[in-house]
Amino acid sequence: MFKGGSLYLGTLLKIPVKVHWSFALLLFYVVYTGQQLGMSTFAIINFFYFTLLIFACVVLHEFGHALTARKYGIGTQDILITPIGGLARLDRLPENPWHEMIVAIAGPLVNIGIALLIGGYLYFSGTGFEVIGEESIVFEYFSNFPVLLLYLNVILVLFNLIPAFPMDGGRILRALISVFKGRKKGTQIASWIGRILAVGFLIFGLYENHLGLIFIGIFVYFAARAEYRTVAAEERYRHGKVSDVLNHNFMVFSKNDLMQDIFHQWEGSEENAILIADDENNIIGVIPEEDVFHAKEQGxxxxxxYRYMSNEFESVTMELPVRHLFYLFNNKSVQMLPVSRDGRILGVVRRQDLANFLTLRT
Incomplete structure (x- = not known):
């Protein structure tokens, strides 16, 4: 039942629901907090069950995202419950900004719906909206459950609408900006707004000595940066060409040259991609970098x-889309891709060049 650090709970509406192992730490913390507040055993047990009830609302929130995404043909791998909330792991995000906005809004709308239902019950039943008792005895009364659940769903809505990744507000903000500026620019602006807010949370948390705000600030800051990097890599992957990845540092040797010829040029040179040509200057093979090191160690x-030459390579053009490089590297097991135009070698592309291209440093 445990796989990848998560416990499988079941499948609802064709979507698997899992809980991360770290969620158990939150439940232990709930019991610890109850003891610190001087709660009775009965109140601690109720506090424990109430926490599970909150996360049931969180799961419904994530189903709001998942089922709305399904309307746009986007599947959901699973819904994962963690100590800091839930996560609907969609197969992909909607590329249409309006669709992304609707998917993002769907989660908070679920919590608004829950709050309205509970509020209607409390109003028409005459129960009222007041919480009975102090912290240590608040969970002694079952009548407090609906009131607290109402308030916490409102808090979930407000928290999720903070315009910072990974909250829904950050995705709504990104979608709005993307309508006018495009997805990459929208992500960049939303990411920086999220980071500024994160720094604000962190400073205020340090000032108030509030551990929760400090944690939120750190989490939001790195989540905002990671979101921008992911989208930037997606954009590069979608629109990039071999010309964007081209590495001009290469050397060409004849098949009859000796390894010592490579060693002499190799030392202190940035041109570490080795291509082998025949007598007519046609590229017939490559020598991977690790093979050069091995040959040098062996003397x-x-x-x-040609003894160290590999013929596992394929020549590509400058106009080839970047996404096709993944197929060549992974499915054809090529070591290096010479890039040519009109029979002339312009450079090479290696796996590391592709990784560097997709890695955005901010």
Whole structure:
């Protein structure tokens, strides 16, 4: 039942629901807090069950996202419950900003619906909206459950509408900006707004000595940065071409050259991609970097370079989409891709070049 650090709870509406192992730490913290507040065993047990009730609302919130995304043809891998909330792991995000906005709004709308239902019950039943008792005895009374659940759903709505990733407010803000500026620019602006708010949470949390705000500030800051990096990589992946990844640092040797010829040029040179040509200057193979190191360690100075040559390569053009490089590297097991135009070698593309291209440093 445990897989990847998560416990499978079941499948609802064709969507698996899982709980991360760290959720148990939150439940232990609930019991610890109850003891620190001087609650009775009965109140602590109620506090425990009330926490599960809150997270049931969180799961419904995530189903709001997942089922709305399904209307746009987007599946959901699963819904994961963690100590800091839930996560509907969609197969992908909607590319249409209006669709993304609707998917993001759907979660808070679920909590608004829950709050309205509870509020209607409390109003028409005459129960009222007042919480009975102090902290240590508040969970002694079952009548407090609906009132507290109402307030906490309102808090969930307000918290999720904070315009910072990974909260829904950050995605709504990104979608609004994307309508006018495009997805990448929208993510960049929303990410920076999120980071500014995160720093504000952190400073205020340090000033008030509030551990929760400090944690939220740190979490939001890094989540906002990660979101921008992910979207920027997606944009590069979608629109990039080989010309954007081209590495001009390469050396060409004849198949009859000796390994010592490579060693002499290799030391202190940035041109570490080795291509092997025949007598007519056609590229017939490559020598991976690790093979050069191995040959040097073995002292194979007089060994012809073709002995270390690999013919697992494929020549590509400058206009080839970046996404096709993944297929070549992963499905054809190529080590290096010479880039040519009109029979002339312009450079190479290696796996590391592709990784560097998709990694945005901010």
């Amino acid at each position: 194979d100075v007089f060994t012809p370079v």
